[in-house]
Amino acid sequence: MGLSTNIKRPIKTxxxxxxxxxxxxxGLMKSKVERPFRAILSNFCTSYHNGRSHDDVFAGTELxxxxxxxxxxxRVKNLSKxxxxxxxxxxxxxxxxxxxxxxxxxxxxxxxxxxVSFDVKEGELFVLMGLSGSGKSTLERCMNRLIQPTxxxxxxxxxxxxxxxxxxxxxxxxxxxxxxxxxxGLLPHRDIKNNVAYxxxxxxxxxxxxxxxxxxxxxxxGLSGYEDNYPSDLSGGMKQRVGLARAxxxxxxxxxxxxxxxxxxxxxRNDMQDELQKIQSELRKTIVFVTHDLNExxxxxxxxxxxxxxxxxxxxxxxxxxxxxADDYVSRFVREVDRTKVLTAGVFMRRPRNIxxxxxxxxxxxxxxEESDRNTMLVVDRKNHLAGMVESDDVLKAVRSGGVLEDVxxxxxPTVRTDTPMKDVIQxxxxxxxxxxxxxxxxxxxxxxSPSVAAEVLGEGxxx
Amino acid sequence: xxxxxxxxxxxxxxxxxxYFGWLLDLFKNILNWPxxxxxRVLYNIDPTIFIIILFIISIxxxxxxxxxxxxxxxxxxxxxxxxxxSAMITLNxxxxxxxxxxxxxxxxxxxxxxSERANPVIKALMDFMQTMPAFVYLIPxxxxxxxxIVPGVVATVIFSMPPVVRLTNLGIRQVHTEMNDVADAFGSxxxxxxxxxxxxxxxxxxxxxxxxxxxxxxxxxxITAMIGGGGLGQxxxxxxxxxxxxxxFEAGLAVxxxxxVLDRLTxxxxxxx
Numbered sequence: 001m002g003l004s005t006n007i008k009r010p011i012k013t014x015x016x017x018x019x020x021x022x023x024x025x026x027g028l029m030k031s032k033v034e035r036p037f038r039a040i041l042s043n044f045c046t047s048y049h050n051g052r053s054h055d056d057v058f059a060g061t062e063l064x065x066x067x068x069x070x071x072x073x074x075r076v077k078n079l080s081k082x083x084x085x086x087x088x089x090x091x092x093x094x095x096x097x098x099x100x101x102x103x104x105x106x107x108x109x110x111x112x113x114x115x116v117s118f119d120v121k122e123g124e125l126f127v128l129m130g131l132s133g134s135g136k137s138t139l140e141r142c143m144n145r146l147i148q149p150t151x152x153x154x155x156x157x158x159x160x161x162x163x164x165x166x167x168x169x170x171x172x173x174x175x176x177x178x179x180x181x182x183x184x185g186l187l188p189h190r191d192i193k194n195n196v197a198y199x200x201x202x203x204x205x206x207x208x209x210x211x212x213x214x215x216x217x218x219x220x221x222g223l224s225g226y227e228d229n230y231p232s233d234l235s236g237g238m239k240q241r242v243g244l245a246r247a248x249x250x251x252x253x254x255x256x257x258x259x260x261x262x263x264x265x266x267x268x269r270n271d272m273q274d275e276l277q278k279i280q281s282e283l284r285k286t287i288v289f290v291t292h293d294l295n296e297x298x299x300x301x302x303x304x305x306x307x308x309x310x311x312x313x314x315x316x317x318x319x320x321x322x323x324x325x326a327d328d329y330v331s332r333f334v335r336e337v338d339r340t341k342v343l344t345a346g347v348f349m350r351r352p353r354n355i356x357x358x359x360x361x362x363x364x365x366x367x368x369x370e371e372s373d374r375n376t377m378l379v380v381d382r383k384n385h386l387a388g389m390v391e392s393d394d395v396l397k398a399v400r401s402g403g404v405l406e407d408v409x410x411x412x413x414p415t416v417r418t419d420t421p422m423k424d425v426i427q428x429x430x431x432x433x434x435x436x437x438x439x440x441x442x443x444x445x446x447x448x449x450s451p452s453v454a455a456e457v458l459g460e461g462x463x464x
Numbered sequence: 465x466x467x468x469x470x471x472x473x474x475x476x477x478x479x480x481x482x483y484f485g486w487l488l489d490l491f492k493n494i495l496n497w498p499x500x501x502x503x504r505v506l507y508n509i510d511p512t513i514f515i516i517i518l519f520i521i522s523i524x525x526x527x528x529x530x531x532x533x534x535x536x537x538x539x540x541x542x543x544x545x546x547x548x549x550s551a552m553i554t555l556n557x558x559x560x561x562x563x564x565x566x567x568x569x570x571x572x573x574x575x576x577x578x579s580e581r582a583n584p585v586i587k588a589l590m591d592f593m594q595t596m597p598a599f600v601y602l603i604p605x606x607x608x609x610x611x612x613i614v615p616g617v618v619a620t621v622i623f624s625m626p627p628v629v630r631l632t633n634l635g636i637r638q639v640h641t642e643m644n645d646v647a648d649a650f651g652s653x654x655x656x657x658x659x660x661x662x663x664x665x666x667x668x669x670x671x672x673x674x675x676x677x678x679x680x681x682x683x684x685x686x687i688t689a690m691i692g693g694g695g696l697g698q699x700x701x702x703x704x705x706x707x708x709x710x711x712x713f714e715a716g717l718a719v720x721x722x723x724x725v726l727d728r729l730t731x732x733x734x735x736x737x
Binding site: 141144146170171172173174175177178179181182183185187188189190198199201202203250256 | 640642643645646648649650651652653656660661664665667
């Protein structure tokens with residue numbers, strides 16, 4: 001697929017598999033599934049918007065694809081935001097290569113962001129990461145036009161957000177995107193269910209229906225039973241769960257999260273990150289997540305954009321950024337990271353050697369173990385699925401008493417996935433003294449992590 | 465001797481009186497309507513029933529027991545001292561004035577909160593209304609509306625409006641920017657933002673303004689009595705002219721009691737919001 005290849009937008013449903021399936025048969029499904037459903041939706045949209053609905057806004061737009069065939073949900077092109085009275089002069093100076101501070105000194109304009117370009121893939125959790133003043137929140141607010149950018153484009157599902165008038169952008173905000181705020185932004189005079197239903201109320205959804213939807217999302221974030229409480233009754237973590245439920249309740253495609261967990265205690269923050277990952281694995285929204293916490297960025301982000309002084313310094317996966325920092329700034333940043341939290345089993349696993357197949361006998365097992373000087377060995381079946389593990393003592397006994405391999409295979413072996421953090425792997429290692437198998441979802445053996453790796457992970461500044 | 469400024473003011477008043485008299489009459493009738501409606505209730509209700517109803521309302525509003533008892537006791541004291549009829553006239557005027565003032569002031573406050581151009585103009589107007597001595601606008605009020613309760617209400621409205629305007633303005637301006645972002649991010653129209661986010665969030669401040677408005681209305685009772693407003697103010701003016709300490713103190717005490725009752729009720733209302 002070339003960069004310029006365009007395909008008709010896929011239809012959104014909650015079910016991601018369904019969604020993926022439809023990417024290939026869009027045209028067919030559109031007429032069968034989408035039309036009647038959307039017709040109902042637009043019934044009440046039209047009455048609120050001079051006869052135009054959300055669908056009319058996106059009608060005929062095409063979702064661009066990138067080189068790997070992934071759909072691009074948001075494309076930001078040369079976006080700049082200058083705060084001040086004479087942005088043109090500031091832009092001119094920036095083009096000449098002046099820094100943010102110099103521009104501020106000469107023109108007294110503040111550079112929010114300058115010449116930022118990137119793509120966010122559909123269903124991706126994209127993190128904007130940087131210290132305060134790096135322009136990450138400004139960038140996010142430009143993407144839903146809470147802040148009006150000075151120049152550049154934000155293309156969402158093939159539609160240039162900058163070209164829209166007030167009514168249309170309002171409609172896009174209602175249906176297409178929503179936002180989670182740093183200080184939760186709950187309305188103090190509304191109870192939880194009405195806070196969550198706010199977005200739906202704005203759209204004109206009838207009360208019974210929107211409360212029902214709100215309750216479903218309150219349950220999803222684990223706050224059942226708090227529907228009638230007021231925000232002041234809730235702790236910070238619970239408040240942000242409400243914020244998340246409110247953002248999800250309108251069933252948007254895109255979620256903007258602005259320092260969403262930064263105001264929470266470390267423990268609660270961790271819980272919320274897990275919660276977000278859980279919800280994201282169910283719903284697969286496109287999420288733009290702003291944070292100043294690198295650990296959070298590395299934990300959550302499918303990809304991370306590191307920002308400094310209103311520009312993007314590096315974009316990449318957590319591994320990219322940790323292993324190949326683009327410049328000194330990034331590497332200084334990265335040095336602070338708790339490596340065990342970020343690095344996953346997939347990074348450290350080795351190709352398994354000395355494996356026993358279920359078709360092989362006990363004597364083969366004994367021979368291999370003697371040759372490799374080990375007292376445990378993993379056993380796999382013909383399809384390379386992990387069957388278990390054997391210990392040399394058991395094998396020896398079975399050989400003497402004339403038993404078979406099946407009798408001595410220990411099935412209850414601790415396994416990890418490729419995305420299991422090394423921190424957890426090390427915890428398992430402490431209680432066992434054999435290599436830990438890394439398996440895929442269908443239990444296929446992918447690799448092993450030997451106990452010697454632990455030293456490598458914990459070692460200071462070792463080559464990753 | 466009067467300078468051209470005074471002459472101009474006088475000409476203006478005469479001009480308005482001559483050419484807009486019909487409008488003033490209409491205005492007077494409009495104001496008379498709520499005064500008449502509320503008056504019909506207040507002037508005819510039996511004191512016992514009034515106090516019982518007041519007791520029930522204050523229990524509902526304050527959700528306590530002690531305050532409602534004290535509130536009822538205050539009105540019983542007014543009755544016992546023999547100022548019931550005067551108190552009802554005063555209460556009628558104060559409640560209608562406050563209502564009219566709030567109805568006029570809240571839109572002005574919202575307007576000045578949302579328009580940087582309107583804000584300084586409204587602010588200056590409010591300064592003028594609040595600091596111009598009340599006696600001064602009694603003169604045109606009497607010319608326009610004659611003697612009686614209506615010019616009293618007009619003067620009271622002018623005097624008691626500013627705090628509502630100011631505190632509504634302040635309350636909406638102090639709504640956290642994140643709240644406004646919430647409203648915008650979910651695609652609220654300006655009207656939805658105002659009614660669903662800004663006004664509810666500004667409610668404590670607005671209610672403080674309403675409370676101030678009622679207190680200022682009460683402080684006008686003596687002044688309005690000078691143009692025939694009647695009520696407790698008239699008793700006080702009468703006491704003053706006769707240097708009657710006992711009468712003056714009792715009527716004054718009745719004003720204080722009404723003020724305290726209205727204050728506690730509006731305060732409680734503010735807290736429940």
